[in-house]
Amino acid sequence: MKQTGDLNLVKKINKSIVLHHIRTDSPISRARIAEITGLTKATVSSLVNELIESSLVDEIGAGESSGGRKPMMLLFNGTAGYAIGVDLGVHDILAVLTDLTGKVISEKRVQHDNASVEAVIQLLRTTIRELIDSAPQSTYGIIGIGIGVPGICDDDGNLLFAPNLSWENVPLQKDIEETFHIPVVIDNEANAGAVGEKQFGAGKDTANLVYISIGIGIGAGIIIKGELYRGATGFSGEIGHISIQHDGPKCRCGSLGCWELYASEHALLEQARLELGEPAQLDKLLSKAEAGDEKVIALFERLGYYLGVGVVNIINGYNPEFIILGGRLAGAEKWLMKPLLQLLEKRSLPLPRKRLNVEFSQLSDRSTVLGAASFAVSKFFASTTVSIDGN
Ligand SMILES: [Zn+2]
Known part of the structure; x- marks a missing residue:
């Protein structure tokens, strides 16, 4: 050397x-x-x-x-400083304050109606401010803010495209850094979720995993040999847009028959509207299924089948050790899992399926916030262990 x-x-x-x-x-x-x-x-x-x-x-x-x-x-000493992790969702913001080991100290959840980009960012600022104010005294204070977003971003923390929010080219990192003067990391919510699962959840002992976030849309975070795989230019994981029906309905990405048109929360709500004849919300459908409503249970089971169709492609294409399903629909595990596993059994190739685990997230909907906070902590140590008393 x-x-x-x-x-x-x-x-x-x-x-x-x-x-x-x-x-x-x-x-x-x-x-x-x-x-x-x-x-x-x-x-x-x-x-x-x-x-x-x-x-x-x-x-x-x-x-x-x-x-x-x-x-x-x-x-x-995990309490030498604190980090903030945010999951900026299509309808809500979930944010946590963690110590440097990822232990959650406090949590805030607020709904938003996406009235405008500025209104959502203002709510984001207020939420972050409340968590900063709730932080215990510490040597380093708030060391960073990590934000998982439902879209594609670049290395400079610009949210380039978030189809389900209808946002384009929002300089989110710059905006939040200018407000708080604290380092900010922006990443795709499924990437953050994959890292959250790898560090704190079901994927702790796994080197090759795919985390699938099933929310309004579907995204994936892919971990290969322990590292997040970002693709050649940072845009990997847009797995909701693999086409599962070549001449299917048009997707807002421009393609036809995309997986998320069949297996996302958006798809579920649309089916519920058509079949039950009323506008539906996920939490209402969950409580109806819980109460034994057979029509609603059938909707979830069909969704489980469609989830399986996409998961088969991931198994055959990537041969992961572990597939973790998370996001808002993880709460419907009870009805999704059986049809999903039946489909995998029938249609995925036996060799890549062997020794594969498929599970729903154990972190409930915290995979993304924990991963986002951990991005902030990693950035702090990458930049500071070297500058702390660096003579
Ligand atoms: Zn699409």
Whole structure:
């Protein structure tokens, strides 16, 4: 390797490696970190001292010893700062305040009617402001805001296109950063959901998973070998627009017969309107199904069948270990799961189906907010472990 002589940089990198192990493996001893990283015990000790001074690491009582003096154990101090995660939905905003380990401290949910872009963004600002005000005192305060959006965004945090909100080219990151002067990360809600599931949910022990967010539309976050797959230009996962009927009805994306025309919440409500003859809402349909209304149960079961049709394509195309279904329709698991699994059994290829798990999210509708908050935390550590006391 080329020697650049930049010892400062090497030290910063080593410090973030040490912190990474304390974050993921704590409680852990200095000796164990030295063993894992190959750094000398003296180097580890000096870096750990700096991390303790910067409040990111605490020392707790003695751990198990393999002989000799018992080592002091190190813990990551998750309350040195707080992050905000937001799921900007088509009808509502769900936002949480988490500590640096992803533990939810407080939560806000508000409805919106998408009257205008500005009105929704104003509501978003108010919601974020309330969570900021509710944060406990801490060394670093609010370290970042992550926002999952129902659409496609670019690297600069512009929401380029959100079909179900009818928004185009909204400079959301810039707007929220200018309001709060806190770093903001914007990403697709299904990408955030996939990361939420990988870090905190059903996907913790899985390297290859697809998270499918079934809401007003359908999107997917794809994790390959532990990393979020974004595609060549960042637009992967628009899986609601795979065509499952080549000459089907026209979709607002311009294509025909897209999966989300059959298997999304929007599709369910449309079917309910046609068959029950009244405008319907998801929560009302859920309570009718719960009360045993057979017509409504049949609607959910048909939706489960259509979900299966798309999931078969994902299984055959990607061979994931785990498919996690989340989003607003996860609440209908009871009626969706059986027809979905029956269809997979009949129509997916046996080899990629072998050893595949299909589950509904255990995080209920928090996959996206937790993933979004975790984007903010990652950005903080990527930019700051290196600058905290970085001499
Ligand atoms: Zn489409």
